[in-house]
Amino acid sequence: MRALVIDDSRAMRRIVSSILIGLGYEIRDAGHGREGLDVLDEGWIPDLVCVDWNMPVMDGLQFVSAVRSNPAWRSVTIMMVTSESEHTQIVRALAAGAHEYVIKPFTADAIRDKLALLGLLPQEVAL
Amino acid sequence: MTTTDTGQRRRSSDHRPLIPSLIDEATVLSIAEEAWLALVGEDEVLVPLSVELPVDIMSSWVDVVGPWTGSVVLTTGRCTAEALSRALLRESAPEVLEIEDVEDAFGEIANVVGGNVKAALTGPSSLSLPQVGNAPVVRNPADVCRVDVVWRGEPVSISVQGALPPLPVLRPTPQNPLRENEVPL
Numbered sequence: 001m002r003a004l005v006i007d008d009s010r011a012m013r014r015i016v017s018s019i020l021i022g023l024g025y026e027i028r029d030a031g032h033g034r035e036g037l038d039v040l041d042e043g044w045i046p047d048l049v050c051v052d053w054n055m056p057v058m059d060g061l062q063f064v065s066a067v068r069s070n071p072a073w074r075s076v077t078i079m080m081v082t083s084e085s086e087h088t089q090i091v092r093a094l095a096a097g098a099h100e101y102v103i104k105p106f107t108a109d110a111i112r113d114k115l116a117l118l119g120l121l122p123q124e125v126a127l
Numbered sequence: 128m129t130t131t132d133t134g135q136r137r138r139s140s141d142h143r144p145l146i147p148s149l150i151d152e153a154t155v156l157s158i159a160e161e162a163w164l165a166l167v168g169e170d171e172v173l174v175p176l177s178v179e180l181p182v183d184i185m186s187s188w189v190d191v192v193g194p195w196t197g198s199v200v201l202t203t204g205r206c207t208a209e210a211l212s213r214a215l216l217r218e219s220a221p222e223v224l225e226i227e228d229v230e231d232a233f234g235e236i237a238n239v240v241g242g243n244v245k246a247a248l249t250g251p252s253s254l255s256l257p258q259v260g261n262a263p264v265v266r267n268p269a270d271v272c273r274v275d276v277v278w279r280g281e282p283v284s285i286s287v288q289g290a291l292p293p294l295p296v297l298r299p300t301p302q303n304p305l306r307e308n309e310v311p312l
Binding site: 009011055056082103 | 161162164165166212215216217218219228231232234235238239241242243245246251252254255256257
């Protein structure tokens with residue numbers, strides 16, 4: 001399975017990527033939403049996108065809206081991973097088309113549990 | 128007749144909340160502890176203790192803009208900021224940490240702590256991207272909630288501090304008495 005990790009913090013990209021690699025994902029990353037869209041435009045379509053909210057150039061909410069406006073990317077599952085923890089923000093993200101929402105700080109188990117809910121744990125890990 | 132607003136009169140609606148009325152030290156400490164456990168490591172403990180910061184310090188912060196406007200600032204020694212960054216990156220930390228790596232990781236900790244402080248405040252607010260450098264100055268000493276902790280024996284301060292100066296104090300005079308809806312500040 002493939003995952004695209006989008007966060008302006010290199011440290012956070014490494015942390016999220018490390019968790020997903022441990023679960024068997026093939027990873028690419030991007031520093032903001034525009035870079036993330038560039039990866040999709042290349043034709044590298046992931047099963048999962050983990051995207052931060054507050055980023056320069058293009059924020060996570062704009063990224064979610066852009067992905068959802070393109071029918072070719074309908075299969076992509078989007079999980080927001082962000083320190084924005086207000087209820088209204090969560091509702092906005094889900095309304096824009098995100099499937100799940102993880103609030104920083106998070107644990108590896110929290111990510112794993114969300115992926116299990118989404119049916120996105122690779123089979124050998126889920127067993 | 129023309130009158131001039133000297134800014135000396137304030138109505139009760141001009142009230143601006145100060146951070147100690149919105150969040151307490153225990154909540155800030157709890158937010159920081161949770162961030163440390165998740166980001167820095169499961170065995171990483173913050174000990175509430177006030178120890179003098181070293182001379183060579185580094186700060187990271189995020190700004191919060193809303194009903195309360197200010198910054199959530201982390202300050203520690205540069206060596207401690209580097210150790211924090213290594214702990215955050217764990218096995219993916221490069222052998223030699225560049226200053227950009229430290230700024231990025233230390234900024235991310237401020238981002239996570241700041242985001243959760245913002246969530247604890249009332250009303251919708253926005254959060255800036257993290258910044259690293261010399262901390263914003265304290266404009267109003269009454270608008271600060273500061274927690275001092277020790278991590279691995281080194282001091283770290285977490286300060287939630289207002290960005291605005293105090294409102295002028297209204298002093299009634301015989302020529303300028305307090306009127307209805309005006310409050311001394």
